[in-house]
Amino acid sequence: MTNVFSLDSTAITRIEEKMRFKRGVAQAREKELFDIFEKPMSEEEAWALKFLYAYMPLNDLADYEGCLFLNHVRTTLEIREDVRWGRRVPDHEFLHFVLPYRVNNENIEDSRGWFFGQLVDRVKNLSMEQAILEINHWCHEKATYVGCDPRTVSPLTMVRNTLGRCGEQSTLLVAALRSLCIPARQCYTPRWAHCDSNHAWVEAWADGKWYFLGACEPEPRLNEGWFRGPAKRAMLVNTRVAANYPGPEELTLAHPWYSEINLLSPYAPSKKITIRVKDEKGNPVPGATVIFQVYNYADFSPIATIPADERGEAFLTAGLGDLLIHSVSGNFWGTKKISVKDADVFDIQLSDKLPQNGISVFDMVPPQELADATEDAITEAEKQENNRRIQEGASIRKKYEASFVDTLQAEELAKKLSLPASRVRDILEKARGNSHEIAAFLQEYTPRYGEWTLRLLESLNVKDLTDTFGLTLADHLIQSAVFKEMFDEETFMRYVLCPRVHFEMIRPYRKFFLEIFTDSEQRSFRDDPVKLVGWLSEHFEIVEDLNYYQGMATPIGSFRLQKGDRLSRDILFVALARSLGIPARLEPSERSPQFRFGESWNDVVFLQQGDPERTDLSDNKEIGSIRFIANAAADNDLEYFRNFSLARFENGQYKTLQFTAGKKDFYEESLVVKTGSYRLTTGTRLPDGTARVQFATFTVLPDRTTEIIPALTKESVQAPVLGSVDPDLSFSFFNGKRSALGELAERRGLLMAWIDPDREPTKHLIRELRELSKEYDDWGGSICLVVEDDKVTAAFQPNAYEGLPAETDFAKDVSSKGLQSVLTGIQSELQYNLPLVFVVDRECRIRYLSAGYKLGIGKEALQVVRQLDEESVWAR
Structure with a gap:
C-alpha cells in the first residue's frame, strides 16, 4: 500500500498487474528497460516510473531505454517542488497531464529539463493563468504553422525548425506547459463536419479549471482562438490519456491501455445519443463495434469507435449534425446515416449479406453555424499589447531562421561538390534548422559517393530532412551503395536506398541488420526473398492492441523487441529487405508489404507457422481492375481525397485504399486491385458545409475490368449581390x-x-x-x-x-x-x-x-x- 499520488488499492493493483504484463512482453529487452528498478530511488519516483511503464505503448518498449524514463521522472518531480504552484496541482491532474512523457506519436527525447530551463525565469512571478499565456508567447517565438505530413516531430525538432502543423504546435505547447508542472492536454476535433481536415489545440489547467488556447498562436486571454467559431460546429472534441482514466469527463473509449475523453460539451451544442445494435431477428448484439463517421476529404472518417455493452448499446455525446454509423460483429455488419438532432436513440440492424451493387445519394449536414460572441470583450489595449508581443515573437523567430544555410551558401556548396545548384538549394532550404547537418553530410560523403548523397536526400519526405542526422544518413548510404549496380536507378533509389518506409522515425539500422546475418544467409534471402519472409514469420510475434498509434516503432526497435503490431512488422520487413539489397515497399493503395523479384511485385503473406506463401501480382487470379470512364455531362476533375475515394469491403467494413492525396491520373490507366466488393464515394461541398454524397457499390471480378463512371455533378453556383x-x-x-x-x-x-x-x-x-x-x-x-x-x-x-x-x-x-x-x-x-x-x-x-x-x-x-x-x- 502507498499514499503516493493518492493511489487507492484498486489503482495500485492495476498498475502492478500491468507492470508485470509489460515486463513479460518486453523480456527481450529486460536489461535495457527494467534494470533501472535496481537503482536507489524514492517511493514517489518508483511509483511514477511504474505508472509510466504500466501504460507505456509497445512501440516505446521497443525504441527507448529505462534511463530515459527515470531521468524524465526525476526531472518532473524536482520541477513539481521548484515551482510555486507545484503542490497545488492535484495528484489526479499531475499523474495524467503532467507526468506523461508523450503527447502524440512524436519521437521521445529527454527534454523536460531543457524546457524548464528556458522558461522558468519568464514565469516564476506569474499566476498559473498568466504563465500559460506567457509560455504560449515563447512557443510562438519558436514555431509557426505549415501544413505537412502526419508524422509528428519532437518538440525539440519544432524549436530547431520553427515550422509544423497544428498537431506539432500543440505537442510543443503541451510539452512546454508540462515542463513547468502545468497540467496540459492536446485536444482534437478528429475531423470537421463542415469542411475537410481537422484541428488540434491545447487545454491547460490553472487553479482548478481547464482553459483552451491555440498553440503557438497567442491571444490576450485564455479561452480565445480563431478556432472557437468552427469548434461550435464540431461533432466531437477529444483527447487521449495513457491510463485507465477515472474521470470526471465522459469517456468515448475505456481501453485497457488508454482512454479517450470526450471534451465536446464546453465547445459546441451537443447531445448524448444511443446506438442500439440488433441482429436480423431484433435481438441485441453485445460487444459489436460501433464506428461513428463523418464525411471528410471525400471519405468517411471515424471520429469514435465504441464497443456495444451487454445490452448491445453504444453511447456518444456528439454535435448536432449528421453521422454515418457503421457497426460490425464478426461477419455481420450494418450501416446507417443518422441526424443527431432528430432523436436520442437509433437502431442499426446487422446482416451477413454482402453489399448490394447500386447507387445511393444523400446529404451529410453539419451542425449549423453559430455566432461567436464573447460576454467579456477584449479591450483595445489588450489587443494592442498582444499584437506588440506577436510582432516581437515573429522578430525573434526570424532572427533565428537567419542562421539557416542560405541560398548563397547552398550554391557555393553545390559548386564545390559539382552538384546541381538548384537541387542542393532545394534540399537545404527544406532542411531548415537541420540544414547545417545536411550540408556537412553532403560535404563529407559526396567526394566518395557522388550524386548518390543528393539522391538519398531526395528520396526522403520533406520532414525527414529536418530531423535526420548525418550518422543515420551515412549508414543508409554506405551500406546500400554495394547494391546500386544490381538495379536500374529508379528502383535502387526508391526501394533499396531510401530508408523511409511509412511514418516511423528514421534511424540507422542497415549495418546492424547486415551483421545479424551471415554472408550465406544474405545471399540466400536475395536469391529467394520468400525465405526472409519465413525467417521473420518465425522470429517476430504479433502483439496487437498495446499501441494507440500503429506502426510507429523503428525497424531496429521492433527487431530487438521481437514483437510489435502488424504495421510495425511490415515496416520491419521492408527495412530488412532493403538492407539486404532486396527492393521492397508498402504497396501504395493497400499499405501491405511487397518485395520485387524479377520484373514483378510480390505480396508478402506471413503465416503463423512461419511457412510463407508467395503471391505474384502478375499471375494472381484474385486480381482484377477498375477503369474510370469520363462523363461528358459532369465535372471530370477526379482528385483523390478531394472529391472521391475508393474502399474495398473486407471483414464487415469498408477499407479505404490509400492512394496519395491529390492523385489525379485516374483516367489514364486502369487500377489493378484485389477482387471483391468496392464502394466509390464522391462528394461535393456546398457553401454551408453540407456534403452532397453519392455511394456507388460494385464488384471487381478476377481478370476482369470493371468500368465506372464517377458521378461528379457540377453544382450550380449562387452568386447573389451581397x-x-x-x-x-x-x-x-x-x-x-x-x-x-x-x-x-x-x-x-x-x-x-x-x-x-x-x-x-x-x-x-x-x-x-x-x-x-x-x-x-x-x-x-x-x-x-x-x-x-x-x-x-x-x-x-x-x-x-x-x-x-x-x-x-x-x-x-x-x-x-x-x-x-x-x-x-x-x-x-x-x-x-x-x-x-x-x-x-x-x-x-x-x-x-x-x-x-x-x-x-x-x-x-x-x-x-x-x-x-x-x-x-x-x-x-
Whole structure:
C-alpha cells in the first residue's frame, strides 16, 4: 500500500498487474528497460516510473531505454517542488497531464529539463493563468504553422525548425506547459463536419479549471482562438490519456491501455445519443463495434469507435449534425446515416449479406453555424499589447531562421561538390534548422559517393530532412551503395536506398541488420526473398492492441523487441529487405508489404507457422481492375481525397485504399486491385458545409475490368449581390504600386481577401490559391491580399510567397480603414474573422464572401469568378 499520488488499492493493483504484463512482453529487452528498478530511488519516483511503464505503448518498449524514463521522472518531480504552484496541482491532474512523457506519436527525447530551463525565469512571478499565456508567447517565438505530413516531430525538432502543423504546435505547447508542472492536454476535433481536415489545440489547467488556447498562436486571454467559431460546429472534441482514466469527463473509449475523453460539451451544442445494435431477428448484439463517421476529404472518417455493452448499446455525446454509423460483429455488419438532432436513440440492424451493387445519394449536414460572441470583450489595449508581443515573437523567430544555410551558401556548396545548384538549394532550404547537418553530410560523403548523397536526400519526405542526422544518413548510404549496380536507378533509389518506409522515425539500422546475418544467409534471402519472409514469420510475434498509434516503432526497435503490431512488422520487413539489397515497399493503395523479384511485385503473406506463401501480382487470379470512364455531362476533375475515394469491403467494413492525396491520373490507366466488393464515394461541398454524397457499390471480378463512371455533378453556383464597394477605394501595395478598387475589378472582376499571414486559416487559403494557380491564371482577374498594419510581422515577406497566381499582389491596410469601408457596403451582418474573402464583379458589387476558417474557399471563389465571367460574356 502507498499514499503516493493518492493511489487507492484498486489503482495500485492495476498498475502492478500491468507492470508485470509489460515486463513479460518486453523480456527481450529486460536489461535495457527494467534494470533501472535496481537503482536507489524514492517511493514517489518508483511509483511514477511504474505508472509510466504500466501504460507505456509497445512501440516505446521497443525504441527507448529505462534511463530515459527515470531521468524524465526525476526531472518532473524536482520541477513539481521548484515551482510555486507545484503542490497545488492535484495528484489526479499531475499523474495524467503532467507526468506523461508523450503527447502524440512524436519521437521521445529527454527534454523536460531543457524546457524548464528556458522558461522558468519568464514565469516564476506569474499566476498559473498568466504563465500559460506567457509560455504560449515563447512557443510562438519558436514555431509557426505549415501544413505537412502526419508524422509528428519532437518538440525539440519544432524549436530547431520553427515550422509544423497544428498537431506539432500543440505537442510543443503541451510539452512546454508540462515542463513547468502545468497540467496540459492536446485536444482534437478528429475531423470537421463542415469542411475537410481537422484541428488540434491545447487545454491547460490553472487553479482548478481547464482553459483552451491555440498553440503557438497567442491571444490576450485564455479561452480565445480563431478556432472557437468552427469548434461550435464540431461533432466531437477529444483527447487521449495513457491510463485507465477515472474521470470526471465522459469517456468515448475505456481501453485497457488508454482512454479517450470526450471534451465536446464546453465547445459546441451537443447531445448524448444511443446506438442500439440488433441482429436480423431484433435481438441485441453485445460487444459489436460501433464506428461513428463523418464525411471528410471525400471519405468517411471515424471520429469514435465504441464497443456495444451487454445490452448491445453504444453511447456518444456528439454535435448536432449528421453521422454515418457503421457497426460490425464478426461477419455481420450494418450501416446507417443518422441526424443527431432528430432523436436520442437509433437502431442499426446487422446482416451477413454482402453489399448490394447500386447507387445511393444523400446529404451529410453539419451542425449549423453559430455566432461567436464573447460576454467579456477584449479591450483595445489588450489587443494592442498582444499584437506588440506577436510582432516581437515573429522578430525573434526570424532572427533565428537567419542562421539557416542560405541560398548563397547552398550554391557555393553545390559548386564545390559539382552538384546541381538548384537541387542542393532545394534540399537545404527544406532542411531548415537541420540544414547545417545536411550540408556537412553532403560535404563529407559526396567526394566518395557522388550524386548518390543528393539522391538519398531526395528520396526522403520533406520532414525527414529536418530531423535526420548525418550518422543515420551515412549508414543508409554506405551500406546500400554495394547494391546500386544490381538495379536500374529508379528502383535502387526508391526501394533499396531510401530508408523511409511509412511514418516511423528514421534511424540507422542497415549495418546492424547486415551483421545479424551471415554472408550465406544474405545471399540466400536475395536469391529467394520468400525465405526472409519465413525467417521473420518465425522470429517476430504479433502483439496487437498495446499501441494507440500503429506502426510507429523503428525497424531496429521492433527487431530487438521481437514483437510489435502488424504495421510495425511490415515496416520491419521492408527495412530488412532493403538492407539486404532486396527492393521492397508498402504497396501504395493497400499499405501491405511487397518485395520485387524479377520484373514483378510480390505480396508478402506471413503465416503463423512461419511457412510463407508467395503471391505474384502478375499471375494472381484474385486480381482484377477498375477503369474510370469520363462523363461528358459532369465535372471530370477526379482528385483523390478531394472529391472521391475508393474502399474495398473486407471483414464487415469498408477499407479505404490509400492512394496519395491529390492523385489525379485516374483516367489514364486502369487500377489493378484485389477482387471483391468496392464502394466509390464522391462528394461535393456546398457553401454551408453540407456534403452532397453519392455511394456507388460494385464488384471487381478476377481478370476482369470493371468500368465506372464517377458521378461528379457540377453544382450550380449562387452568386447573389451581397452589397457594393466604393470603386475609388485605393490600395497601397507592398511593391510600391497604388490602385483603385474599380480599376482592379474593371477587366475580369476582383478577388480580395483580408488576411493574417501568421495564422493557420490564412495559410490554408494561401495554399489553396497556390494549388489552383493555373485555374486562376486562366481566369486572369486580379487577386488582392490585404494585410492590416498590425498583422505585418517580421516573418511576413510578400516576395517569399512563391507559386501564387500571376495577378496576385499584397496590399497594406493602415488602421483597417479599407476593411471598414468594405464592411459598410455589406447588406448583412458579418463576423470579423480572418481571412475575410470577397469576390467583386466589374460593377464593384460583392458577389461572394467568406469569413474565418474553412477549407475550400479558394475553389468556391474560383467557381464564382468563372460564373461572373460567363455572365459578362452573355452581357456583351
